[in-house]
Each structure stands twice: as structure tokens, then as C-alpha cells.
Amino acid sequence: MARVRKTVTIRDVAxxxxxxxxxxxxxxxxxxxxxxxxxxxxxxSIEKLGYVPSLAAQRMSGSRSxxxxxxxxxxxxxxxxxxxxxxxxxxxxxxxGILTCSQHGYRMMVELVDxxxxxxxxxxxAALSALQPDGVILTPPHSENRLIxxxxxxxxxxFARIGSNAPGPGVPLTMGDEGAAHLATTRLIxxxxxxxxxxxxxxxxxxSGWRIEGWRRALxxxxxxxxxxxxxxxxxxxxxxxxxxxxxxxxxxxxxxxxSNDQMALAALEVARERGLTVPDDLSLISFDNTPIVRFxxxxxxxxxxxxxxxxxxxxEHLIARGPEADDRAVIExxxxxxxxxxxxxxxxxx
Numbered sequence: 001m002a003r004v005r006k007t008v009t010i011r012d013v014a015x016x017x018x019x020x021x022x023x024x025x026x027x028x029x030x031x032x033x034x035x036x037x038x039x040x041x042x043x044x045s046i047e048k049l050g051y052v053p054s055l056a057a058q059r060m061s062g063s064r065s066x067x068x069x070x071x072x073x074x075x076x077x078x079x080x081x082x083x084x085x086x087x088x089x090x091x092x093x094x095x096x097g098i099l100t101c102s103q104h105g106y107r108m109m110v111e112l113v114d115x116x117x118x119x120x121x122x123x124x125x126a127a128l129s130a131l132q133p134d135g136v137i138l139t140p141p142h143s144e145n146r147l148i149x150x151x152x153x154x155x156x157x158x159f160a161r162i163g164s165n166a167p168g169p170g171v172p173l174t175m176g177d178e179g180a181a182h183l184a185t186t187r188l189i190x191x192x193x194x195x196x197x198x199x200x201x202x203x204x205x206x207x208s209g210w211r212i213e214g215w216r217r218a219l220x221x222x223x224x225x226x227x228x229x230x231x232x233x234x235x236x237x238x239x240x241x242x243x244x245x246x247x248x249x250x251x252x253x254x255x256x257x258x259x260s261n262d263q264m265a266l267a268a269l270e271v272a273r274e275r276g277l278t279v280p281d282d283l284s285l286i287s288f289d290n291t292p293i294v295r296f297x298x299x300x301x302x303x304x305x306x307x308x309x310x311x312x313x314x315x316x317e318h319l320i321a322r323g324p325e326a327d328d329r330a331v332i333e334x335x336x337x338x339x340x341x342x343x344x345x346x347x348x349x350x351x
Contacts, residue, residue, distance in 0.1 A: 111127045203232070
């Protein structure tokens, strides 16, 4: 009969090291007031016994929960999962967050909250009360929802705001959206494009405006016009199709489009096909996000690669290392990059 392995507890470590439970807890939590010799003795017992601290044991100190909570948009996340659209925002968020948390002895948890719900304060308040996180990461559009940010500030819970640089509490983090749009536009100009359209995202996301600013700045630097070259979508495929159709109808001389996410870029690709345009010979396309699906489109899409994992990792590190006198006013920017594939080429000669 197989022997059941006994779970090693904090009490076992205390007995083996000959110290109190509180002393073991302080060592586990890297707390103060433990002599170096005693700390070494406790760590030796932890290693010998193979003790893995539980959240309950870590909370014995009463000062920390060792939980970082990430809040993501409920409606959009569930829609993406149900429709299996190939987006990997949550995957990348977990990659950066879980790995960084584990390196520091923390756990990362994710809650889905509807930013448009009248019950957002009640829903989030219940999660905060149950989990008592040491820090919270807000992703767009929650990062700019004042109901949420004011609730966290009132409860004195440190938080990070991804995709927001608005004044207020919480450390702001961005992924260099303006610079990324400028980079994409400049690359198209280098390829000889002079009529470059933009399918922007919805206005409730600050990053949508930043990308428009980067696109316009690059065109202005090259002495190119932008009037009539922009349409707005909601990050969904149908809105991207409508925007691309409007752009191409209004601007038959358009030779390139930058779309503010992959779904709208894929829609623009399909609209181009339906209109008898070949990508990239007749029309170049650049997308934002660089989710896995754009590698397998025909042709594979050139895309701005959003550093989601790295940004969330930086947010976790800031929240864990944050001291009582932390200055949250400085914006942390993690720059995006451009991945070139087969959807961009030298501009066609339409003279």
C-alpha cells in the first residue's frame, strides 16, 4: 500500500529549528527582528523539510496578503473567449504577472469586472474584501474608470494603471502607443506611401488617442495630409470592416492602412480582397497587438508588438517594491516594437 506523504507545516519547521511559529513566519515573510543565525537556522529547516509556505502561513504576520489582483474587462474578455478569436491579452498578462509574482513569493489572481456595470463598486468591493490584495493592476478601460480608481484610493490599496497616464492615484504604465504609431507610419512613409489611413480605436481608451497622435505627427513631419484619412472602430471585426470600407470608398488613392488592433486589421484585409485589392501590392496593412492569429493570415500581417507581459511584470515589481513614500506620478513606459511581415511593401505607382 502506497504511503501518503505528510504535508510539511509551519509548525514542523518551528519544531525542527527550535523556534516559535512567529519567528518562522517572520523569516518566511522576510520580516525584521530576526537574528542572522536564527534566520539561517530556520531557512535550513525549510530546505531540509521541503516546506512550501501557504498563503495562510504568509499572512500570519498580518501585514501582507501576498496577493496581487489583476482586474480585466469582463464583457470583452468573455466575448473573446467564447468566440475563440485568437486574442492573447489575458495569456500575456498572466505570463508576465504570474512569473514575476512567483519570483517574489506572491500569487497573482484575476477578476473580471464589467466597467459599464452599475454594480462595479459592489462587485469589486466584494473581491477586495475577500482577497485583501497587496496591490491591484488595472487594465484598459478599468485603468481610467474613476469609480474603480477612487474606490482603491479610498481603501488605501496600491494600484497600477496600464494604458493610462491621467493625473491621479496609482502608478501609470503605458506601452508607448504614440511612439509605436509614429514608428508604423514612418515605416510606411519610408516605403514610399503618401496616403496612409488610420482605423482608430474607441475614444474611451486613451491609447486610441495616443495612436492617432503618433500617426498624425509622422504624417506632419513628412509634409503629408491626414484629412479624411481616419475612421473609428470599437476593436471588433465588424467595426473594422465598416471603417475600412469607408476609408477606401472615400480615398481611392489610399495605399496603406494602420489599424488599431488585429481584429480590425483582419477585417480591413478582407475588405481589400472584396474590392479586388491585393495586399501588399495594392494596399499595405499594419496592425496593433501582434496576437498569434496575424501570423497565419494570408498574407501574415506586419504588426506593432504590444509588450503586455513585460508591462504587467513591471507593474507587479512596482507594487511589491513600493514603499510608503512611493511617488506614483512618474509614468512607466515600456516601448512597443514593429514586427514586419508580408502585408507591407513598397507603395504602388499610381501616377
